[in-house]
Amino acid sequence: MKAVIVSTEAVPFAKTGGLADVAGALPKALAEVGVDTALIIPYYRHVMRGDFGEERLERIRVRLGKNNQAGSIYEARIPGTDIPVYFISCEPLYNREGLYQENGVDYPDNVERFTFFTRGTLQAVNSLGLKPDVLHVHDWQTGLLPLYLRSEYEDDFEKIPALVFTIHNVATQGNFDKKYYPITNLDWSYFTLDGIDHYGRFSFIKSAILYSDVITTVSERYASEIQTYEYGYGMESVLKRRKNILYGILNGIDYDVWNPAEDEYLEARYDADDQEGKRACKAALLAENDFPDDGLPLVGMVNRLVDQKGFDILVEGIDGILGCDCRYVLLGTGERKYHRLFTEINKRHPRKFKVHLKFDEAMAHRIYAGCDIFLMPSRYEPCGLGQMISMTYGTVPVVRATGGLADTVTDVYKNPRVGVGFSFDRYSGRALVETLERAVSMYKKDPDRWRKIVLRGICRDFSWLNSAEKYAEVYETAVNVAEERYEAKASS
Numbered sequence: 001m002k003a004v005i006v007s008t009e010a011v012p013f014a015k016t017g018g019l020a021d022v023a024g025a026l027p028k029a030l031a032e033v034g035v036d037t038a039l040i041i042p043y044y045r046h047v048m049r050g051d052f053g054e055e056r057l058e059r060i061r062v063r064l065g066k067n068n069q070a071g072s073i074y075e076a077r078i079p080g081t082d083i084p085v086y087f088i089s090c091e092p093l094y095n096r097e098g099l100y101q102e103n104g105v106d107y108p109d110n111v112e113r114f115t116f117f118t119r120g121t122l123q124a125v126n127s128l129g130l131k132p133d134v135l136h137v138h139d140w141q142t143g144l145l146p147l148y149l150r151s152e153y154e155d156d157f158e159k160i161p162a163l164v165f166t167i168h169n170v171a172t173q174g175n176f177d178k179k180y181y182p183i184t185n186l187d188w189s190y191f192t193l194d195g196i197d198h199y200g201r202f203s204f205i206k207s208a209i210l211y212s213d214v215i216t217t218v219s220e221r222y223a224s225e226i227q228t229y230e231y232g233y234g235m236e237s238v239l240k241r242r243k244n245i246l247y248g249i250l251n252g253i254d255y256d257v258w259n260p261a262e263d264e265y266l267e268a269r270y271d272a273d274d275q276e277g278k279r280a281c282k283a284a285l286l287a288e289n290d291f292p293d294d295g296l297p298l299v300g301m302v303n304r305l306v307d308q309k310g311f312d313i314l315v316e317g318i319d320g321i322l323g324c325d326c327r328y329v330l331l332g333t334g335e336r337k338y339h340r341l342f343t344e345i346n347k348r349h350p351r352k353f354k355v356h357l358k359f360d361e362a363m364a365h366r367i368y369a370g371c372d373i374f375l376m377p378s379r380y381e382p383c384g385l386g387q388m389i390s391m392t393y394g395t396v397p398v399v400r401a402t403g404g405l406a407d408t409v410t411d412v413y414k415n416p417r418v419g420v421g422f423s424f425d426r427y428s429g430r431a432l433v434e435t436l437e438r439a440v441s442m443y444k445k446d447p448d449r450w451r452k453i454v455l456r457g458i459c460r461d462f463s464w465l466n467s468a469e470k471y472a473e474v475y476e477t478a479v480n481v482a483e484e485r486y487e488a489k490a491s492s
């Protein structure tokens with residue numbers, strides 16, 4: 001089985017969120033279960049400035065509306081492996097500060113940027129002779145690829161690959177005004193309600209949902225949630241139509257990156273058998289944030305500052321949050337309203353609530369390790385990595401039971417013998433505060449029980465191997481579905 005993973009971000013090359021963690025880890029995990037893999041991502045400024053030893057292979061020209069846009073294909077290896085990574089380059093489109101936006105504003109030419117990437121990828125797969133059994137695309141940015149393959153590129157391929165699409169977040173859809181449609185050079189016959197028309201706009205994600213052979217999303221709970229009005233963000237009926245080929249596969253975490261026993265970012269290292277180093281990490285994090293070391297629990301948050309992540313209910317419950325007998329450290333960037341609000345809270349309560357408004361990988365590691373509690377009260381959460389990382393670092397998660405948070409964080413009250421964290425169902429500031437208070441109270445009053453919960457979390461296996469085996473099975477299914485489709489097409 002040979003699979004080419006197509007993503008618009010991947011660790012360690014370029015990252016805005018969990019998609020990068022997944023696209024960076026999956027090729028390595030697939031290789032371990034015997035799938036031959038390659039990765040394709042855009043050649044962003046971040047990548048150009050990195051030290052990845054890439055070499056230019058060949059030039060490409062991609063049609064964008066009436067123009068032919070020139071670009072190139074570069075090749076390197078995923079660091080520490082033999083797995084090839086191909087970068088699709090186009091200076092004017094990708095040599096920018098951001099991946100999708102700057103200062104909270106999307107680039108106005110994202111249709112061009114991701115059409116170029118998608119078509120450039122299909123050309124590269126072909127001209128480099130990669131001959132994959134499966135093309136595995138991720139999220140809306142690569143959503144037009146299945147439609148392009150089926151409408152335009154199939155004849156170029158000696159062996160036509162099966163198409164797998166993974167939804168990391170159904171709320172980000174890539175729906176664009178029809179005035180941009182000519183840039184795609186797609187026939188107008190696809191711009192219908194049965195096709196990629198979504199309320200008068202054309203939708204990248206709808207294209208992938210309709211034209212892929214298999215769809216996956218990143219937890220079982222989210223796979224069923226997105227077929228409902230509340231979580232489907234308008235895609236629920238299309239997804240319901242395709243539910244027979246929709247699978248939920250939980251993300252893993254990459255232990256090469258997230259491992260407290262080997263983490264270079266930490267003050268001290270530790271593991272399940274010897275957690276002494278965690279104390280040193282907490283002491284260092286307290287000092288870094290000008291907090292006294294007086295035994296109060298430290299609550300961490302590392303997340304994008306958007307409503308999805310539950311910051312609206314956190315603000316709703318802020319009096320209760322500040323009344324809780326603990327301290328907070330928050331790392332994140334996102335919507336301006338939250339930058340303003342949290343700057344204000346930090347200013348008023350500097351000894352209680354510390355805020356870092358930036359993207360900082362090293363600080364993220366220090367927070368996962370140095371805190372006692374990790375807070376993730378998401379409105380919805382396709383999978384969520386923070387709760388899995390925090391458990392691995394012995395930091396107990398407090399979460400809202402939705403999507404992957406529900407699938408990974410068993411509540412200690414509902415399941416005392418296997419519980420690894422605290423969770424609540426109702427999406428409200430009050431439920432959040434009550435649950436946090438329960439966690440803080442157990443931390444202070446029942447240290448023995450707390451230690452057991454911490455240990456259970458550290459010992460949980462979130463490795464990618466389980467998930468990679470499931471992806472390998474899903475690839476087999478996709479190949480079968482695609483073969484039936486091609487046979488039906490050939491005989492019609």
Ligand code: ADP
Binds near residue numbers: 017018019021304358
């Ligand atoms: P999402 O993909 O929706 O952003 P996930 O929980 O799946 O959420 O993944 C978030 C990833 O991004 C985690 O690895 C988290 O540590 C990281 N992250 C989020 N915000 C920041 C930040 N400000 N600085 C460093 N890392 C961050």
